[in-house]
Every structure is written in C-alpha cells, then in structure tokens.
Amino acid sequence: MKGQKITSVYIKSKNRKNNVAGYLFLAPTLILFIGFNFIPIILAFALSFTKYNLITTPEFIGLENIMRIFHDSNTLISFHNTFKFLLILVPIHVGLGLILAFLVYKAKRMQFFFRTAIYFPSIVTTASVAIAWGYIFSTDTGVINYFVRLLGGSNIPWLTDQTMVYVTIGLFSFWKFIGTTFLYYFIGLQNIPEGYYEAARIDGSSSLHTFFHITIPLLSPTIFFVMITNIVGVFQIFDEPYLLTAGGPGTATRTVALQIYQTAFKEMNIGYGAAISFLLFLIILVITLIQYAGQNKWVVYDYE
C-alpha cells in the first residue's frame, strides 16, 4: 500500500516533469505557429466582416464583403481564370509528368542526364527565369517566334492574346515545374516490385496492357497525390501570371491570388481581400479533406 503510493507519486512527478519538458521543447514551435499560422487565419476570417484600409479602424459591415465576392466581376473573373488554369495545368502535370517519368524509367542509357535536365528547372528561382522567358516569348524580338518564322509561320502573340497566354503559361509551367511531378512519378515507378512485370511477361501481356493494368493501378497513390498537390498549387498560382503577363492582357490571366494582391495591397481594401483569402483557404481545406477521405477509397496501397 505504502509502496504503491510512492510509485504513483513518482510517476506523477515524472509526468509533470515530462509535461514541462515537452512544452519547453515545443515553445518556439507553438509561439511561431500560433503567431504566424493560427492568428492570421482567424484574423482573415474576422477581417472578412469589416471595411479596413490599414489607416482607419476596421468598421464592421457584416456580410457585405462576402456578398460582394459573388457580384464583383473582377473577383468572379479571377475564379473563372483559376479554373481555366486548373483545366490546363493539372492534366499537363498529372498526364505528361507520368508519360515522361515512364519514358525515362524505360531508357537504358543516359538516365542520369535525363533526370537532371528535366528536374533542374524546378529548383531555380521562378522569378528570375520568368523574366528571361518574358524576353523569349516576346512577339517581335523573341526567340520562339524567330524559329516560328524560320519554319514559315507568322508571329504568335504569346503574351498579348487572351487565349494564347494560357498556352504560354502552360508551356512555362511545364518547363519550370514538371520536374517535381516527374520525380514523384519516377520514384513511384522505381518502387514497383520487379515481380509484377515478370509475372506479366510470363502471362504474355503486351507492354501497353502492362502499363494500363499494372503500372497505373500500382502507381495510383502517387497519381492521386500528384493530382491533389497540383490542384492545391494551381489554386495559389501567382508568380507565373504576375511575372509573365501581369494578369493580362486585360484581366485574362488574373488569378485568385492576383486578385487578393490587387484588392488588398493595390486598392488597400483589406477587408475584402481578407474575405477572398478566407474563401481560398476554405476551398483548399475542402480539397485536402477530399484527399484524406479519398486516399483510402480509390487507391491501391498494398503490393500484396
């Protein structure tokens, strides 16, 4: 009885010591996390209901900002444009990335060179190379149109035509970011046990059949992951349209992130900018929740 009591006091003091130690080690994390992640999101929510320009005190205006999102043509256009980017960029990365990774995986020579050349653009500064691509895409003096003319075509308005700019940003996005997706797929392919392919060979399966019935299903967790990260990424797309087209021509490539930047920091309409920010946060939250729900359902995980 006595001994038991002593033990429990010992455990208690040990527990208390652990609690103190745990929170001391977490203190920097918690302070920074609350200060620069948690508070900002709460603040974005709170500011959504106000009229605020950084100088005067925030004025409560109820749901006005939120209603405005659905009536403001510029914000609606920015969502519309972001959806267009989703439809163009997600298939480029999810599809072409897979094909590219598969081809490099199948290459029996120079694999290291291929991997490096494809991956390298992903690690350089987007802003720097986008400036260079701005020159490359320019209509009269650009490198690409020089080759277009050489092949007998006429100048393509890469940066000045409302439809063409989507092709331009698609090309840039492929060049700049395909490396990351490529790497995810390449590693996924390497992780597929050789035994599956041997079994398929023995069964006399054609390579196309093997690709669709073995590679793709076994790669489904990676495909799913790549799809979600790309969707989340495109919802936040800023650097490419800001640097290549400044959201133009007109509002042709003004994305949600650009619209937030424009309203909050150019027009100093903080409350309204916060409302759009919070909506963006909710959208990404929903996609992430779909990811958690979906990964258990329609994805093959075990290799057994």
Next chain:
Amino acid sequence: MSKLRKDPLQILLLICLFLLCVLMLAPFLWIISTSLRLPADSFKLPPSFLPTSFHYENYVKVFTSFPFARTIFNSLKVAVIVVVSNIIVSTMAGYAFARISFKGKDIIFLFILAGMMIPTQAKLVPTYIVMAKLGLVGTHASLILPAMISPLNIFFVRQFMMTIPASYEEAAYLDGAGRICIWWQIFIPMSKSVIIMVSLLSFLASWNDFINPLIFLSKEEVMTLPLALKTLSGTMNTGSASVVLAGVAVSLVVPTIVYIVGQKHIIKGVALSGLKS
C-alpha cells in the same frame, strides 16, 4: 551497344528524350549567351545558345547600376537565418514529439500538421496586418518570422527521430544527462541526414520566394534577389536586356551550387514529401 542496336524502339526513345532535354536546357544556354552580348545586340537575330561574344561588362553594370551585391547579401542573410532557425525549431519539436510523452501531444501534433494546408496566398493579407502591427513591414524580419517554422520540416524530423534507438539516450540518462543535453549532443548529431535535407529545402524555398518580398519590401536596399531582378527588368528598357540577363544568370548560381552539392538530399526530401500522405 550491340544490344541497343537490336532495339530500334529504345534508340528512338533515347533520341526523343535527348532532344527534349536539350530543349529543357536551351533557355539556360540562351540566358548565358545573351548576357554576354552587347546590350544593344540583346535581341539581334539569330539568337545564340553558345556565347558568341564576351561582354562581361554587363555583369559589372548589373552590380554598379543597382545595389545588386546588397540584394544578394540580403537573400543570403534571410535564407541563412531561416535555415538555422528551422534546424533549431524543428529538431526541438521533433524531439519532443518523438521522445517525450506529455499531455496533449497528439492533439498539438495534429494541429501543427493541419497547418501544412494553410496556403501562403490565403495568409498574405492577415500576415501583413500582423507585421504592420509589429512595425516590421519593410524589414527582413517580415520574411524571416513566418518562415522560421515549417510543419513539414517538423514532420520529417519527428519521423526520423522516432527511428533512433532508445539505447543511445538511456546510456546518457544513466550518466545523468538532462533532456537539453540529450537533444543537443545525441539527437542533433544523429539526425544529420534529415537536418541537411530540411536545410536545403528551406534554403531553396527562402532563396526563391517572390510573393512575400513583393508585399513586404519596397526599398531597393532591403530587397531580396528575385524582387530586385523584377524591379531591375522593369526599370531598364528592353535595349539592355543582356544586363538584366546577367543578373538572372547570377541569381541562378546559388541554386545550382546547392543542387550540385545537395542533389541526393533534395531528391530524398521531394521523395519523402510525396510518400508522406
């Protein structure tokens, strides 16, 4: 080679991939070659992909007509502070999550993981308000503070530290070592590989960041490199593109070195973030 000759499909594949890779690298060659041309010849056709002239004075000009060296220093300063703080913060948190059992651990861990899904773009406006209230707009602290912690880094370090055998710290405990001592003298040295990985990823993210400097910094002397280049390309007319491209070329040096040195670790980091879900 004889094996390859019998496989025309494989040869075709290699040729196609080779051409694609040449296209992937061509913009870099064009940037370097054009940065060495006379500014007036920046856009003279045909374009060159191998240097035809060596006007290195463009590189001198980019440093003299703009506080360019200063912006490189700024970028390095911000990135180094971000990396060091990420190492300290993520190893402390990783150690606590991996080794100490305290009240509320699981909930806090989930809470921090949930932080991974808060997009930067959605945080821009409120973060700006926080910085304005702290009087930090226009300073490097506005870039550094939010980047000092990364939920993904904490997750990586915690996963790694969970694999360190308990016997190492038990011996130290018997010698009377405290937790701080164990964290500093055992867990940090043993987690070297994950720390290198986290450092490289944090460094590149900080070095390449554009949107935060764009919002927080407006004076040329405090700008980081990507923002400085954007400002430079905006103020110089297209007749001096080769000077701007010299700046672009300089900005590519650091990521290239980081990639060459840390390739293995960077690829591992990307692979792990792909596997984490």
